[in-house]
Amino acid sequence: MVIGLLALEIFLPYSQSLKDKRKVLNTLRDRVHSRFNAAFAELDYQDKWQRSRIGIVTLNSQKGVVDQVLQKICRDVEENLEGEIILSEFHYF
Structure with missing residues (x-):
C-alpha cells in the first residue's frame, strides 16, 4: 500500500479575513474530495x-x-x- 501526500503552500491575495480564507479552502476541499x-x-x-499550507x-x-x-x-x-501556489511537495510512504 502506497500513501501519497501533496503538501501545498498557497498565497491568497484576495482574502481579507479568516472567513474569506475559510470559504476558499472549504470550496477547494469539497472540490478535491468530490473529484479525486x-x-x-x-x-x-x-x-x-x-x-495556508494544506495537505x-x-x-x-x-505508486504510479x-x-x-x-x-x-x-x-x-x-x-x-x-490565489497562487508558492510551494508544492510530494511525499510517498
Whole structure:
C-alpha cells in the first residue's frame, strides 16, 4: 500500500479575513474530495488570512497511480485556486 501526500503552500491575495480564507479552502476541499476522493487538511498558518499550507492525501496499491492522482490534483488546484501556489511537495510512504 502506497500513501501519497501533496503538501501545498498557497498565497491568497484576495482574502481579507479568516472567513474569506475559510470559504476558499472549504470550496477547494469539497472540490478535491468530490473529484479525486482524497483527504484534505490545513497543516499550517491557521491564523494567517492570506497564507495556508494544506495537505492532500490519497492511497493505492500502486505508486504510479498515487503519483498520477496527486499530479492531477496539483494541476486542478493550480487552475482553480483564487490565489497562487508558492510551494508544492510530494511525499510517498
